[in-house]
Amino acid sequence: MLETVLSVSDCIALVNQTLEFAYPAVVVEGEVASFKVSKQKYVFFDLKDQQGVLSCFTMIYQLRQPLEDGMTVRVVAQPRLTAWGKFSLTIRTIQPVGEGSIKRSFELLKAKLTEEGLFDSQRKRPLPVMPSRIGLIASVESAGYSDFLKILGNRWGGVEVVVADVLVQGAEASQQIMHALSHFNEQPVPVEVVVIIRGGGSAEDLAVFNEEPLVRAVAASRIPTLVGVGHEIDTSLCDQAADVRAATPSNAAQLLVPDRQAVLSDVAHKQRYLMERLEQRERTVRTLVDATAVTLLDAMQRALRARQKEVVYAVGILKQLDPKTVLRRGYALVRTRQGTVVNRETPVTAGDQLTVELNHAILEVGVQHVNKK
Numbered sequence: 001m002l003e004t005v006l007s008v009s010d011c012i013a014l015v016n017q018t019l020e021f022a023y024p025a026v027v028v029e030g031e032v033a034s035f036k037v038s039k040q041k042y043v044f045f046d047l048k049d050q051q052g053v054l055s056c057f058t059m060i061y062q063l064r065q066p067l068e069d070g071m072t073v074r075v076v077a078q079p080r081l082t083a084w085g086k087f088s089l090t091i092r093t094i095q096p097v098g099e100g101s102i103k104r105s106f107e108l109l110k111a112k113l114t115e116e117g118l119f120d121s122q123r124k125r126p127l128p129v130m131p132s133r134i135g136l137i138a139s140v141e142s143a144g145y146s147d148f149l150k151i152l153g154n155r156w157g158g159v160e161v162v163v164a165d166v167l168v169q170g171a172e173a174s175q176q177i178m179h180a181l182s183h184f185n186e187q188p189v190p191v192e193v194v195v196i197i198r199g200g201g202s203a204e205d206l207a208v209f210n211e212e213p214l215v216r217a218v219a220a221s222r223i224p225t226l227v228g229v230g231h232e233i234d235t236s237l238c239d240q241a242a243d244v245r246a247a248t249p250s251n252a253a254q255l256l257v258p259d260r261q262a263v264l265s266d267v268a269h270k271q272r273y274l275m276e277r278l279e280q281r282e283r284t285v286r287t288l289v290d291a292t293a294v295t296l297l298d299a300m301q302r303a304l305r306a307r308q309k310e311v312v313y314a315v316g317i318l319k320q321l322d323p324k325t326v327l328r329r330g331y332a333l334v335r336t337r338q339g340t341v342v343n344r345e346t347p348v349t350a351g352d353q354l355t356v357e358l359n360h361a362i363l364e365v366g367v368q369h370v371n372k373k
Contacts, residue, residue: 012081019079028054028089029074029097032067043067047075047089058091064174064211066108067094071101076171093171095207102203106210110237113212118219119240125224127244128192130257133160135184135191135223137177140165144199144228144249151250156257162191168198173208178217185222193224195256196238197249200231209236218242228252327359 006014030047037043043063047054056075067073074097077089096105113119138145140163152159164180167173177196184194196218198206208214209229218225219241227238228246239245246252319325323333334342335355342348350370356363 008085009083012083012085015081019081023079025076025078025092026089027074027076029072030054032071032073033069035067035069043091045069047073055086055088056091057088058094062091063094064213065094065096065105065207066112066212067096067105068108071096071104072098073101095171095204097204099203102207102210106237109210109212109215110240113215113237113241118216123219124243127224127226127256130156131159131192133162133191134256135162135164135180135194137164137166137180137184137194137196138198138249139168142168142199144197147199148195148197148228148249148253151253152257155253155259157260159257169201169205169208174211174214177208178214181217181221190223193226193256194221195226195228195252196242197228197246197252198230199249200234206230206234206236209238214238215241226252226256324359327357330359333357 028047030049033046033048033053035043035045037060041060043058043060045056045067047056056077074095075089075091076093077091080088080090082088096102117123136145136148138148149161152161162184164183166176166180168177181194181196184191198209206229209227215237218227218238224244225242226244226246227236227242228249228251229236229239230248232247232251235245244255246255327333333356335357336342336346336348337353337355340346342354348354348367348370350367352367354365354367356365
């Protein structure tokens with residue numbers, strides 16, 4: 001029986017087909033060794049335990065969290081035989097495992113993004129006051145989602161909540177959250193604020209919120225962001241990249257809207273304060289008006305008395321100038337026949353008829369002779 005003779009390339013292809021059919025994906029956990037990045041594009045490292053070593057390969061864009069030698073990771077990968085005859089795992093996803101490795105990855109990425117200024121307070125924006133329309137990114141089956149909506153309704157109510165239902169842990173979570181965030185940012189009529197929430201969990205459960213692409217997406221959002229992940233003691237990099245961090249999903253609702261009862265109480269208090277101020281102002285104005293009225297009345301009375309004195313004086317002058325008063329003193333008022341009062345300018349000649357008015361009689365007289373003075 002003749003054996004099939006394969007070329008080297010065909011043999012490698014046959015092995016890879018067999019591996020792809022038998023093991024389309026494997027999940028392997030181990031310690032990172034010989035980690036390196038080539039040409040800022042390719043990532044190579046070994047995954048080892050006490051008995052064995054596996055070579056691993058991935059692209060740098062698939063590296064969502066920083067890695068370094070000594071960290072324990074769990075990878076989802078496809079076994080392959082390279083063209084150089086070397087067995088390798090082509091990584092699809094990679095996740096730090098264990099408190100120490102997760103913490104170290106967190107610290108490495110935090111230091112990198114801090115240096116870039118991604119967490120600077122100067123770039124953070126305030127949340128809108130009393131928003132009427134919000135975008136919520138959460139798992140609708142989670143307790144955090146229910147708590148958020150319950151507290152939001154109890155505190156204020158009437159807020160439109162546009163929900164993006166996503167996974168909040170696992171390999172697909174980061175991509176789904178970023179897609180939802182992009183969706184809200186691209187709407188022609190955007191929401192006023194985007195809220196990302198997730199309840200408590202282990203460090204591995206919350207690790208998605210420390211993945212670099214998601215952290216950068218939160219920081220790049222055109223819409224103000226509020227992130228409430230885990231319990232109060234949990235702090236993720238998404239928290240630090242957001243405009244505002246909430247300690248929990250419930251706290252996110254508290255930060256987003258005021259308490260209706262507290263607002264009503266505050267309004268009532270301010271109303272009472274304003275009424276008291278208005279009443280006080282009214283009393284002050286009334287006192288001022290009364291005092292001003294008394295002052296004006298006194299001034300008017302003084303002015304009236306002064307005018308009365310002037311009138312009395314003027315009346316006395318007029319009485320002195322009254323022709324009747326003059327007549328009573330023995331003087332006479334002489335008029336021509338036409339009724340014109342005779343003065344030094346009036347021509348009078350002999351033969352003129354004049355009327356002489358005395359205090360007690362009117363005389364009709366004729367001029368016999370005129371002597372010039």
